[in-house]
Amino acid sequence: METKFLLSNKFKPVGWLLFLGSALLWVYFSLLHPDGLPVLQMDVFTIAGSDFFGNGSRGRETVYFGLINTSITETLFGLLFILGGLLIVFSREKVEDEFIARLRLQSFQWSFMINYILLFLLFFFIHGMEFLFVMVYHMFTILILFICRFHYLLYKNKN
Amino acid sequence: MKNTIKIERAVKDITQEDLAHIISVSRQTINAMEKNKYVPSTVLALKIARYFGKPVEEIFILEETD
Numbered sequence: 001m002e003t004k005f006l007l008s009n010k011f012k013p014v015g016w017l018l019f020l021g022s023a024l025l026w027v028y029f030s031l032l033h034p035d036g037l038p039v040l041q042m043d044v045f046t047i048a049g050s051d052f053f054g055n056g057s058r059g060r061e062t063v064y065f066g067l068i069n070t071s072i073t074e075t076l077f078g079l080l081f082i083l084g085g086l087l088i089v090f091s092r093e094k095v096e097d098e099f100i101a102r103l104r105l106q107s108f109q110w111s112f113m114i115n116y117i118l119l120f121l122l123f124f125f126i127h128g129m130e131f132l133f134v135m136v137y138h139m140f141t142i143l144i145l146f147i148c149r150f151h152y153l154l155y156k157n158k159n
Numbered sequence: 160m161k162n163t164i165k166i167e168r169a170v171k172d173i174t175q176e177d178l179a180h181i182i183s184v185s186r187q188t189i190n191a192m193e194k195n196k197y198v199p200s201t202v203l204a205l206k207i208a209r210y211f212g213k214p215v216e217e218i219f220i221l222e223e224t225d
Contacts, residue, residue, distance in 0.1 A: 099188035157187040
């Protein structure tokens with residue numbers, strides 16, 4: 001049985017490198033350089049954006065389809081983390097057969113469900129500005145949940 | 160449905176890894192079938208039967224609850 005939309009197994013190590021690398025760098029920068037690296041402060045094109053949190057040279061007003069001066073530290077690590085996560089999730093296993101395809105599907109269903117149960121609870125218990133953190137981290141939870149669940153099932157079924 | 164893969168494997172004296180390699184599936188698949196956690200597709204059942212040189216019915220057996 002062939003699962004659609006899967007990449008070659010060669011992409012998996014690349015995915016792990018990007019995924020773990022960007023996560024570690026993210027932690028490192030958020031602890032030691034909370035304002036982002038000066039090198040990553042630059043003019044970038046935006047569809048709609050402002051340098052709300054930073055001190056960019058073009059001011060804080062919202063710009064549509066234009067340039068803003070802002071730190072792209074979060075942008076960069078966020079993109080690399082998502083890219084790495086997607087490469088892990090959508091790479092074939094070394095032997096991708098019908099049972100592995102079933103584990104994959106079960107893991108998707110499980111992570112989708114847990115993801116929304118988690119969001120439901122957080123909606124209930126987190127209020128105000130703190131909810132912003134929920135929104136930030138919830139963008140990545142489905143990737144993390146799937147990766148954990150799928151690899152746990154692969155490991156469990158080996159023994 | 161139960162199966163006699165483990166017994167057939169013991170008769171041929173091959174490991175899960177070997178059998179997985181021969182019929183090009185993962186070791187997890189062999190393991191899950193032997194533990195009755197997974198019912199294989201018809202294609203896979205036929206491949207296993209062909210390798211052991213027996214009819215499918217001798218390796219895969221229906222149970223009362225099926």
